[in-house]
Amino acid sequence: MSVSAPPRPSAPAPHRPPAHRPVLAWRPVLAWRPGRADLEVLWLYLLTRIGLWTTAGAVRWLFPSDSQAREPASFLSPWQQWDWQHYLHIARDGYFPGQAGPWTAGWDNREAFLPGFPLTLRAVHTVVPDWAAAGALISFAAGGVAVLALARIARHHLPHPDAGRRTVLFLLLSPCAVFLAAGYTEALFLALALPAWLAAQRRNWPVAAVLAALACSVRVTGLFLAAALVLHFVRTAARDRRAWRAAPWLLLPALSPALFSWYLQARTGDWMAWKHAQERGWYRDFHTPWEAWSHTWEAAFHHLHPTGYALMWQAELLAMLAGLALLIVLVLRRRWPEALYIGLTLWALGTSYWYTSVPRSTLLWWPLWIGLASWSLRRPQVLTAYLCVAAPLATVVAITFLTGRWAG
Template sequence: MPKVKRVSTSSVPRPESAAAPSRPVRPPTLPWIARRRMPEGALPALALFAAVRFAGILVVILANGVRGHPLVKSLAHSWDSRWYLHIAAHGYGDKIWISPQGAVQTDWAFFPLYPGLIRALSTILPFTPGQAALLISWIAAGVAAYGVYVIGHHLYGRGVATALVALWAAMPHSVELTIAYTESLFAALAIWSLYCVLKRRWLWAGVLAALAGLSRPSGFAIALAVSLAAGYEALRQRGRVPVSLWAGAVLAPLGWLGYVLWVGTQTGDLLGGYFKVQSAWDSRFDFGLGSARFVKALLLHGGGAVYPVALVIVAVGVLLFALLCLERAPLVLVVFAGVLVLLVVGGSGSFSSKPRFLLPAFPLLIPMARALVRTWRVRPAHAVVVYSGLTAASLLFGAYVTAVAHSPL
């Protein structure tokens, strides 16, 4: 019987359909932020944002020159900026101020992340604290604007995203995105935390919310928004959610809560110490009594240009929040914007400062952005005129409050 020659099956070519599926070679795992691609249209929108805010800086410098003031000093050394720079240089507990009413105001009212970054940057690089403060604010403003675009693009597409960034750059009080204040830093952290919630990146959302809570008292708003969104998601999924969701919900309030408790330990009153510190600055939640008294006094006795404009901005903010609710925007955006509006309306303190507290509340601009896009599609010239008017008003008002008015920012 003849021997059968065995042929190795590995040497016999196989049909294409019978070939073993090849495994694609995957690139090394990177953090999700590093793997992101810039959405279409982001660069033009960010260029517009940068152009508007750079024009705002130039108008402020020009106004200072006309009035014979140092050209750029007001950008880094206005009102609260001086407190942040002092904390960066000397730490906490080194500066107090006695108000005209006799209240002892301390630097514990100011949250630590921004002065900490100023100190770190001015230590590492050959910058003065004022220069470091401005650099941080400008970079954070760009990061925040990109976050606004990404959220707008994710929810509504390129047109609304571009309009959102454009309107955010031209808000009447957007000058405070480019001075040594915490609004830019807080907005950048809070906005990207909101995006992480929309993309179900719960751990990142919690970490960013915790950092935002270390930058401003209003960090409470993003902490509550993230935690409530996580709770709603857990209810919707009947508890079948990843551990990262619970981790993000727990992490979100830790920055704000940690600083509040630390101030309590410094004052000897763990739970109430921070709120007593804020009360000395006439900053407390009084359910709108202070706002009502201000409106009454303004109507009876009038006031400088800053105060009527501030009242209009706050009133428009309330109206835009109602429209945002009608838009059926995502819960996390509604909660974040709503808490900021509530803190502005229900809190006491200088009314001239209230518009900047609404700066991070970019979801309020969603109804305006969608209306602007609709106008652009039907009557582009009208949309250009409207936006040009808003931009001109923003630049002039920003220069006025920074270089001319003596009202608190």
Template structure:
């Protein structure tokens, strides 16, 4: 392999204190050099994905945009935003009582806040937040990739994240885009050594999704590794960030426990009613057996392929010797998906925020581009077409849980 095909890392930052960019500072500076093409591509692909959903709805005689904001879990978020917690329950055919306490509060709180200051409906507010968070997440993904490998790999990383088969769920009224944005920027701040920002963003991520504690685990492990490496001679902000990181997730779990009368086990009972529990992979094995014996609609074998590919990519990420925070974050999400119960059709969605898994593919795509640009474009084009078609299928045609 020629040395020109190896991606060059970003030049070392100048000496002196390093700052994690705050949102006002980002707004003043504008998009950093090199990020704009990646963000334009991401936005164009996701807008094409929304158009594909609208056209598919039209062909099937359904409301053109209703399922963007009112599908499956979206209805629960909108109800919480409008009426608060404890107002909506659902009893399954098996007699399980499902409550709205299973849904974390940050997204509905933002929906309610936006409807208070703007003349928009809760559904419109939910979509505006999801779309803005998706772009912020893509920017964060670029920032992480650029910090580690430079502009080329960062752009490829954003492009691959945009064309994931299930990426349509980044731009509907779900929490994946919000969680991904908070996770990406928290991990970026870890890489920059800005521990208070990393911990604060991790705490917010913990308020956005049940899997939000994956960011806290990544921050705490990275902080512990840094403390060992520096033999304890680390700034107080490192310990403060590590302590702050899990507070969002832990606070909500304990709040639900207090509401149910079981401080430590109440949240687990709430999730169990939704058939969401960590069963060490027993549910996944049962699903695999049923799929092999009886088959299933297209979305289920597709989900199995996506999860298997994610496990393989995680192994490659470890071989890449990626930073501990990225490996820990992705590893926890993989563990939750493989070892957790629940509908298998939803598992690809749970892996959407695990963008570090795409780093090995992004580096390979850059190498291919430098040698055979036409082949790289063909691969990216095929992935884009697959993403648009699969996204329209799972959102409009398939009746499986998202």
């Protein structure tokens, strides 16, 4: 009797990737799914905000503008310093109120500031009548978004359960952290730039490009972010030819500066009006890197300026050295997109007459905070040393800024 062979098992069906659905491409970055690690980061962010606002409240009482004052200044007055006035004037009056402009005596060169933050301030002001409160609210909300994105980027790079919280801790206790709470551009820029970078890590190029375009409307640093995104895309597309379909999206960030330049040209006849305003108001005309270093060194150590300004120029030099060290580390580790971002930033900051706002710019160097967190996870004493040094410096810079002195 013949016995039939058992039936051959059917071959498994070939794996087919799910069909591409463009609408869902936005969800990985924009979806709100806070896990325990995210909640810990937000709690840390809230605690540091309480600390900064408590410091600002003490400043109102301890350092009044009138030493004989019997009443403290208004609650928000310590935050209305320096660049805030430019953003306020633009949001309230526009760039060229009453036909005033660079041709007007005593002009404040407000066209040196990009429109992203003033437009956001004007929009929030329609709901929050007090301008200073509106600015504080923007920075508070934007800072929360920024730290969540930073924590997620850190967890993407570092396989450690505490990587995100540790990275955010380094940022929030950094010497110039007060500017994340002030009505300045740093928090809003990070709230756009860090999710853009996170989207790029997830190969979500449309979202990355849109967010980078918005970041370019807030700070010129957005252009350096866009350059880093292009390099990251090219390195990714070299391994996946299908990725080139998204290449046109990476042209989008150039739209923001192009539109602003067009607007300024229509009003002033000068396509580079923003750059010329920077040169007039802040000495940001081109000098070689060694000239810029020499001028800053003289301002810091040759007793040419009051001690408060000299100390801040010393901080500028230290921040530039920190940036150069970070750039070297990124190059040695072949982190080319991040190295390009940092390198372009240092070139822009290091080729003016002298260094200006380099310490503040460290807030935007997310590879620095991730690198420090990684180092501290290998060597716990790094965190202890950082907290013992950075936290007092952060308090000093905060008081310096909140009392109306030049800081960062």
